[in-house]
Amino acid sequence: MQDIIVAANALITTFKELKELSEKADNVKLKTHILTMNEQILNMKEIGLEYRDENITLKEEIKRLTSFEGRELKLKNRAYYDKDNHGPYCPNCYDNDRQLILMAQTGVIFRYQCRKCEYGIK
Numbered sequence: 001m002q003d004i005i006v007a008a009n010a011l012i013t014t015f016k017e018l019k020e021l022s023e024k025a026d027n028v029k030l031k032t033h034i035l036t037m038n039e040q041i042l043n044m045k046e047i048g049l050e051y052r053d054e055n056i057t058l059k060e061e062i063k064r065l066t067s068f069e070g071r072e073l074k075l076k077n078r079a080y081y082d083k084d085n086h087g088p089y090c091p092n093c094y095d096n097d098r099q100l101i102l103m104a105q106t107g108v109i110f111r112y113q114c115r116k117c118e119y120g121i122k
């Protein structure tokens with residue numbers, strides 16, 4: 001996915017060329033639209049920056065909420081359980097990414113399966 005700020009900067013570059021052409025055209029209505037468009041593009045870029053910052057914060061929060069953070073885990077039946085016996089948490093996600101992903105009870109091929117990586121235990 002292309003970064004929204006990179007896309008906005010490309011739009012601004014094209015817009016500047018359009019603005020130069022409008023100045024040569026000597027058309028008041030066109031210049032007014034160009035100025036309005038300039039404000040709209042800058043506003044859009046500002047919103048994009050806010051979304052990007054919020055997205056970074058949310059990703060960090062998800063990682064924190066699903067990470068180890070002091071939980072006492074024990075390995076039982078090829079999956080992790082916490083000290084209150086909550087689980088099973090996916091051993092594949094925990095061992096590779098330090099993320100605690102609660103496995104879903106499926107009862108089909110596997111007894112439990114990870115919702116993220118689809119690792120299964122029987």
Ligand SMILES: [Zn+2]
Nearest residue numbers: 090093114117
């Ligand atoms: Zn997993």
